[in-house]
Amino acid sequence: MNIELRFFASVREQLGVAGERAEVPGDVRTVGELRQWLRARGGAWAEALAEGRALRMAVDHAVARADTAITEGCEVAFFPPVTGG
C-alpha cells in the first residue's frame, strides 16, 4: 500500500525529514502498526516514534487513534502534542 507520511515540529527535526511517500507491507493496516513498522527502521525512527512517547497522529487531516485504519493513498501524520494559541 502506498501512503503519504508527514512529520511536524520536534518529530520532523528528530527524523530530519518533513515527509515521504512510503510503500508499506500489506500486514500494516492501522496507524499503530504503521508507527511500529517505522520504528523498526531503528535510529532516530525508533527514538522519535518510541512507544512511551506522547505522540499525536492524524489520518487525512483528522485526529487518529492507534486502531485507525490506513488506506491506499492516505496521508498519515505524526506530531508532538500541540502548543498553539
Next chain:
Amino acid sequence: MSVRVQREDFDLGAEVAALRSGRPAVGAVASFIGTVRDISEGSAVSAMELEHYPGMTEKALARIEAAACARWELLGVTIIHRVGPLLPLDQIVLVAVASAHRGNAFAACEFIMDYLKSEAPFWKKEETPEGARWVDARVTDEAALKRWGIPSFNASGTEAGSDGEA
C-alpha cells in the same frame, strides 16, 4: 464565520468592525488576543517560530468554530492564528465572537480558545539564551477543555497516542 491562518499581523478593530458589519442583531462582541511573552518557564524568550500543519489546521479550526456554533446561539465568529517567526509583543491569535447577548459571546470565546489550545495543530519553538526549544504542552490546557465536557489527551498522552502494543 471566518477562519484564517496567516503570517501577517491582524487588527482587532478592523476584525470586530467586519464581524459586526451588516448584522444589526448583534448586541455583544467578546474577543481574545494571545500575544508573545518575553519570558517562558523562567527563560528569556527573544523570538518564536510557529509551525502548523497546512490543510489540517484550517479543518481543525473550522470544526472548533462549528462546535461553538452548535453550543451557543452566535451571530458571527472570527478566528485568526499567525504562523512563522514572531517576536515578544507580537499578536499570535485572535478569537472574536458576536452574539445577541454577552453570555453567549463570553462563553463561546473562551470555549474556542480552550479547544484551540489542545486540538489545533500548531507548535511553538522559542529562542532562549539556552538555545531553541519546543514548547511543551500543558496539562492545564487539557483540563481547561475537559471542563467543557470535551476529553483531551494532548499533554498527558493518550489512548490515541499509544501505538496499540501491550
